Amino acid sequence: MIDPETITHDNALDVFRAAYSRRVGVGHEKMSYGQLSDTIGVQVRTLKSWRDSQSMPHMDSLLKLCVVFGPDFTSEILTVAGQGGVENIDPSTRSNAHAAAADITDVLAEITTRLRDGVFCHRDKAATAPLMLDLSHKLEEQAKAMLSEVPR
Numbered sequence: 001m002i003d004p005e006t007i008t009h010d011n012a013l014d015v016f017r018a019a020y021s022r023r024v025g026v027g028h029e030k031m032s033y034g035q036l037s038d039t040i041g042v043q044v045r046t047l048k049s050w051r052d053s054q055s056m057p058h059m060d061s062l063l064k065l066c067v068v069f070g071p072d073f074t075s076e077i078l079t080v081a082g083q084g085g086v087e088n089i090d091p092s093t094r095s096n097a098h099a100a101a102a103d104i105t106d107v108l109a110e111i112t113t114r115l116r117d118g119v120f121c122h123r124d125k126a127a128t129a130p131l132m133l134d135l136s137h138k139l140e141e142q143a144k145a146m147l148s149e150v151p152r
Contacts, residue, residue: 002082012080017053019076023069024051031068031116040064070109071102100142107135 024031024047033044042061049055057065066074075083110131114124 013053015080016077019073021051039068070105100139103135103138107131
């Protein structure tokens with residue numbers, strides 16, 4: 001367990017800025033500031049101030065970022081509190097609705113990323129179809145595990 005005293009504003013800011021900068025800005029696979037602004041309702045100027053460590057998002061905006069960027073982002077920013085890596089838990093060891101929702105979110109995040117340009121081409125289909133098949137197998141296994149836990 002991490003000692004709460006070791007969590008400082010500066011290290012929290014560094015972890016947030018790194019995770020945020022990998023996902024927003026200019027470049028392949030990154031969301032533009034304009035797109036993010038439209039999605040979460042925060043001004044571009046504010047989004048750039050987060051990148052430059054001039055400010056940090058309020059809790060509602062942080063939660064919106066977690067929704068937009070998915071469990072990998074959430075896990076990455078929670079590493080400062082020793083809570084990262086939750087998206088990598090072995091699905092066979094977890095059989096609950098939260099695990100199913102996390103798996104669904106991962107696949108939807110990938111599809112959403114590929115839809116940013118407004119086109120879902122054959123390359124996007126080829127990349128996401130295996131993820132969707134894997135998801136269906138995971139969900140089937142999780143449903144079986146949940147049913148086995150139900151008293152009869």
